[in-house]
Amino acid sequence: MGTPRAAPAETEALRLRLGRSRAAVERLVLGQARAVRLALACLLADGHLLLEDLPGMGKTTLAQALARVLGLAFRRVQFTADLLPADVTGGPILREGRLEFVPGPVFTHVLLADEVNRASPRTQSALLEAMEERQVSADGETRPLPRPFLVIATQNPFHLAGTHPLPESQLDRFLMRLRLGYPPPEAERELLRLGPRQGAVAALEPVLDAAAVRAAQAAAARVHAAPPLIAYVHALLQASRGEGGTGLSPRAGLALMAAARAWAWLEGRDAVLPEDVQAVFVPVAAHRLAAGTEGEDAAAALLDAVAIP
Structure with a gap:
């Protein structure tokens, strides 16, 4: 069943709420107004986002803040060399004498795949079906993912020892690649004055919900x-x-x-x-x-x- 078509007044109200969400994230991720707007556009286009930059540039904060203000479920997976595909997609476990599928962290609205290039190619490929088809095939069954579904993957493009570069086929699944870069001097001074922002993310109030985001995606597609x-x-x-x-x-x-x-x-x-x-x-x-x-x-x-x- 498709997303109902919103009336013009409802569409404008959605746009205003998206604007409030964007402003809230911009107040948190200082000096990154264009990156915030691009990340929102990526979500509205039903795509996925690759963030490349040094550690400490605000990549995780941006992902968490977006999910929070949009009222979307958020999961984070730290990709490491020993991470297995089932650690991402989920898999069967034995309960009371029978196998039962336990969904992995990919069953969410916003999945942060942190340092995605540190996992093996096999584990990286576990995301391909989820990103392209919005589903997971495991244990002989295909299970749909929640909608909207956005993968935000991060990687450090400079320190590449022990990493596995993403193949072209997987890079192509990312609608956008962004580099945040250093914030402008005035924004960085304000950040130094305010201190760490983890508590500020938790204090954000949701402005939308999953249904509203789906309606905004449908409006943008028209x-x-x-x-x-x-x-x-x-x-x-x-x-x-x-x-x-x-x-x-x-x-x-x-x-x-x-x-x-x-x-x-x-x-x-x-x-x-x-x-x-x-x-x-x-x-x-x-x-x-x-x-x-x-x-x-x-x-x-x-x-x-x-x-x-």
Whole structure:
């Protein structure tokens, strides 16, 4: 059964509540307003988010705060070399003489996969079905995951000893990759004045719930994209493709359209503009083009090279 279509007044009320949620997270994760907005757009586009940065930049705080203000269930898994696939998806245990499936932490709304590249490729692959199909197949049965479902994975792109880089097939399942970076000086001084923020996360009041988030996702998916806008997105895809067959795939194009629709909806518009595509292009495209800052440079170069119709 699909999500009911909200009336215009209800849609605007949803947008206002999302705005309150965003403002609450921005007050907590200081100096990261753009990252917060992009993370919300990623959720509204029904995608997943990869956060790459040094430890201590606020990645976990951002994930926890988003789940808290949106009224979503949250679980965190610390990925380590000895983590098993069943530690993520769950598995059968013996109870009173019979096997019973016990759901793993993936059965939640927001799953924080902390330092995802420190687990083995086998354990990393346990997330693939969950991220793509929103279900888990285990013990001879397929079980749907709660909706909405958002994986926020983190990894340190610099200290790579003992890690297993995510394969391209799994990177492609992430709608966006973000780097938070250091906060602006004034925001960092305010953070030093306020001290640790763990208690502040627990003090956040939920502004929405899972049903409201699903309704917001449905509203964002209905944002109109005119033929010239679609032609612009297609031109970006075409420009990324070299003679060797590398470049952005059709799935990347669908991800870009979904993210642009979500960004436009957050901006209060009912149609996508080229500036919405440009706002989300680098986070959506960079990790599909190349690793690290090389991918970001390549995506930025594409924006410069392709003219707006």
